[in-house]
Amino acid sequence: MKRNLLIFGVGMALALVTGWAAFPHALYVRRAQPLEFRHKTHAEKSGLAQCDSCHLLGTNGEFGGIAEVESCAGCHADKMGTSKAEATLVDSYIKPSRETPWLVYSRQPANVWFSHAIHTRRAGLACKDCHGSMGESDQQRIYEQNRISGYSRDIWGHSMSRLERAPGDGMKMSDCEDCHHRRNVEVGCLGCHK
Amino acid sequence: MKFTRRDLLISTAGAAAGLVLSPVPWKLLSDASIWTQNFPWIPQPAHGPVGTKYSTCTLCEGGCGIRVRMAGKCPVGVVGVSAHPLTKGALCPLAFAAHQLNWHPRRLREVRHDGRAASWSEALAAFRKASSEGPIGIVDGRPGRAASSVFEAFTQKQQGSYQAVLSAESQALAPYADWSGVPVASLGYDMENARTVVSFGAPLLDGWGIPGRFTHLWADRAAGASDPQLRLIQIEPALSRTAARAWQWVPIRGGSETQLAAGLARVLLEERLVKSAGPMPHLTLDDAAAQTGLSAGGIRDLARTMAENRPVVAIAADGNPAIAALNDLLGAVAAPGGIVRIKEDTTPHVPDAASSPLRAMLLDSTVPWEFAAQADAEVFRFAAWDGGGNTAGWLLPAPGFLEELTDVPTPPTSARETYSVAMNLAAPATEVQSAAQFLLNVDATLPAVDKVIHARCEGIFRARQGTVYGEQTLALSKIDSAQHLEEQLRKGAVWMGDPPRDGRFRCELKEWPTGVGVSPAASWATAWALPVLPALATKLYQESTLRELPVGRQA
Numbered sequence: 001m002k003r004n005l006l007i008f009g010v011g012m013a014l015a016l017v018t019g020w021a022a023f024p025h026a027l028y029v030r031r032a033q034p035l036e037f038r039h040k041t042h043a044e045k046s047g048l049a050q051c052d053s054c055h056l057l058g059t060n061g062e063f064g065g066i067a068e069v070e071s072c073a074g075c076h077a078d079k080m081g082t083s084k085a086e087a088t089l090v091d092s093y094i095k096p097s098r099e100t101p102w103l104v105y106s107r108q109p110a111n112v113w114f115s116h117a118i119h120t121r122r123a124g125l126a127c128k129d130c131h132g133s134m135g136e137s138d139q140q141r142i143y144e145q146n147r148i149s150g151y152s153r154d155i156w157g158h159s160m161s162r163l164e165r166a167p168g169d170g171m172k173m174s175d176c177e178d179c180h181h182r183r184n185v186e187v188g189c190l191g192c193h194k
Numbered sequence: 195m196k197f198t199r200r201d202l203l204i205s206t207a208g209a210a211a212g213l214v215l216s217p218v219p220w221k222l223l224s225d226a227s228i229w230t231q232n233f234p235w236i237p238q239p240a241h242g243p244v245g246t247k248y249s250t251c252t253l254c255e256g257g258c259g260i261r262v263r264m265a266g267k268c269p270v271g272v273v274g275v276s277a278h279p280l281t282k283g284a285l286c287p288l289a290f291a292a293h294q295l296n297w298h299p300r301r302l303r304e305v306r307h308d309g310r311a312a313s314w315s316e317a318l319a320a321f322r323k324a325s326s327e328g329p330i331g332i333v334d335g336r337p338g339r340a341a342s343s344v345f346e347a348f349t350q351k352q353q354g355s356y357q358a359v360l361s362a363e364s365q366a367l368a369p370y371a372d373w374s375g376v377p378v379a380s381l382g383y384d385m386e387n388a389r390t391v392v393s394f395g396a397p398l399l400d401g402w403g404i405p406g407r408f409t410h411l412w413a414d415r416a417a418g419a420s421d422p423q424l425r426l427i428q429i430e431p432a433l434s435r436t437a438a439r440a441w442q443w444v445p446i447r448g449g450s451e452t453q454l455a456a457g458l459a460r461v462l463l464e465e466r467l468v469k470s471a472g473p474m475p476h477l478t479l480d481d482a483a484a485q486t487g488l489s490a491g492g493i494r495d496l497a498r499t500m501a502e503n504r505p506v507v508a509i510a511a512d513g514n515p516a517i518a519a520l521n522d523l524l525g526a527v528a529a530p531g532g533i534v535r536i537k538e539d540t541t542p543h544v545p546d547a548a549s550s551p552l553r554a555m556l557l558d559s560t561v562p563w564e565f566a567a568q569a570d571a572e573v574f575r576f577a578a579w580d581g582g583g584n585t586a587g588w589l590l591p592a593p594g595f596l597e598e599l600t601d602v603p604t605p606p607t608s609a610r611e612t613y614s615v616a617m618n619l620a621a622p623a624t625e626v627q628s629a630a631q632f633l634l635n636v637d638a639t640l641p642a643v644d645k646v647i648h649a650r651c652e653g654i655f656r657a658r659q660g661t662v663y664g665e666q667t668l669a670l671s672k673i674d675s676a677q678h679l680e681e682q683l684r685k686g687a688v689w690m691g692d693p694p695r696d697g698r699f700r701c702e703l704k705e706w707p708t709g710v711g712v713s714p715a716a717s718w719a720t721a722w723a724l725p726v727l728p729a730l731a732t733k734l735y736q737e738s739t740l741r742e743l744p745v746g747r748q749a
Contacts, residue, residue, distance in 0.1 A: 024217075027221065
């Protein structure tokens with residue numbers, strides 16, 4: 001009997017180790033951003049301390065998302081320093097007027113309608129409530145792409161169990177619903193899936 | 195210690211239990227469900243900054259104002275524009291989903307010749323050969339556009355034939371044009387000032403005329419009221435959507451509209467409910483009642499209702515002269531709330547006639563799909579979308595919704611002259627060409643569409659009258675240059691002309707018309723089937739039952 005329990009336990013332990021330790025490595029492919037970008041440097045040295053300095057939020061609620069290369073060209077029309085990242089930006093994207101293929105950590109499926117204006121202006125949420133401390137980062141994290149869904153690991157969150165998560169870690173539909181419930185805000189299918 | 199088959203089964207059971215307690219099955223289930231949203235064959239809108247563009251709907255010739263939500267350079271949503279002077283934010287159901295039509299499975303994506311894939315260069319070579327061998331006929335579904343000027347210029351140079359297909363709404367105005375000499379394009383309905391609208395089968399709430407215009411009028415002045423400001427009386431055999439929303443539905447026998455109009459006219463004249471002394475119909479009231487399936491009392495009540503709630507205008511579904519004569523009798527011609535003249539143009543468009551049999555025909559994408567050529571000619575058929583079962587030799591993919599620069603002249607039924615421009619906001623997924631662009635490739639000396647639009651803007655600017663409705667509402671006299679006007683129009687503004695100084699015209703009617711139907715076919719083009727919908731809209735509109743087909747028409 002003891003022997004059977006031991007063999008059962010070994011099989012179970014192997015599966016648990018595989019599931020919790022090896023599976024995430026197999027599921028996510030690690031991809032580097034096209035060039036290095038430092039939010040902190042831009043905030044401290046260039047006076048772009050506010051998120052909407054680059055991620056424009058118009059008065060009519062339209063959100064610009066990731067800044068287009070035209071915005072970058074406002075300062076980086078020519079190289080200002082000696083960094084390799086800036087050289088790549090100027091030579092590969094600004095001069096040929098080609099958009100930088102950023103890997104967006106928070107990219108949602110196309111069937112989701114989301115208004116940044118409603119969440120920041122009406123609900124008073126800070127950017128980091130959903131995006132974490134992205135704006136204070138001194139280097140970009142490796143982008144981990146789910147091999148099956150194609151989305152970033154940030155959508156599920158970095159904890160595979162989703163039990164203990166920092167603010168902004170995880171952007172699944174259930175996270176939106178939880179936040180709405182906590183704040184007593186109505187939540188319905190057509191609110192986001194129009 | 196020997197590892198037995200039993201041990202293997204026990205360890206497998208343990209692994210299975212462990213797997214359930216790991217994230218593997220649950221995460222895979224979650225990811226697989228998301229993966230199904232991202233099948234590679236599902237078109238995904240491009241990523242990019244979300245913005246808004248204003249434009250004019252080009253699905254039909256109605257020209258409703260639209261606000262287009264853009265993600266990057268891709269339209270992802272369409273709503274109405276509340277500042278639009280005619281539609282005031284209302285749209286037809288099709289327009290709300292118009293941005294999706296470009297991704298319709300039946301979208302034409304390649305040149306086809308006799309059912310086989312071909313190339314643009316082959317089509318061009320075949321058209322060049324045809325035009326060198328004989329006259330070309332061009333059929334235009336929406337005359338008056340800049341592209342129409344290109345067609346006319348080509349056929350004039352080539353001594354071919356340019357034919358415009360009148361919409362059902364325009365054909366309904368044809369009797370007034372015949373009797374007064376005012377061109378159809380200079381006539382419209384002043385429904386904003388009407389108190390009663392009597393529709394003889396015209397689908398007023400199902401995409402008729404300028405679809406957003408009457409939808410807004412009905413919603414604003416009639417919906418839900420037992421004694422509305424605008425009384426809509428719908429006369430037709432079936433309880434259509436328009437009939438279901440009308441103040442009064444008058445079910446008559448199919449095809450008896452002429453007899454009902456005669457019966458109404460007889461009551462109006464006999465009971466002296468109208469001032470004018472028009473010709474008396476030959477049909478008696480009892481005969482009209484017997485033929486329409488209504489009672490004589492019912493026809494009498496309807497006539498009294500019309501006379502008591504003026505201004506009243508009767509609207510025909512086609513070119514029925516009896517209904518036009520009824521309007522004349524009611525004093526609704528050249529009067530507020532009735533048939534009005536929108537400009538002082540007195541030159542009717544005379545279709546060109548080909549000097550010899552046509553060698554080939556070019557059908558613009560605005561010509562309804564079911565339109566079939568009678569002439570023995572090689573057919574070059576432009577269309578954004580394949581409606582199936584077409585006998586055209588050449589099928590040429592045309593730009594879809596908001597994929598080409600075009601202008602939108604005054605739509606049929608409008609009570610005021612208008613002009614707007616629809617920009618090419620979306621990039622086509624495959625190589626497409628408009629018919630005008632195709633002709634420019636054949637003959638580079640033809641005027642380009644953008645130059646014609648520029649010239650038209652200059653013409654409007656020189657006239658110095660009207661108002662521009664855009665980001666701001668501005669009198670044209672406040673706009674400093676034609677270039678500024680064109681910029682405004684390209685940004686989605688619409689110019690609306692002032693009413694003509696002299697809007698008078700008279701319909702000379704000596705006897706009550708007995709004939710039915712449209713004006714006699716003047717050419718091989720007007721003898722074709724009555725168009726109802728633009729080619730792009732036909733299939734989806736009909737299959738989605740958003741609009742019922744006219745009586746006798748098969749899907």
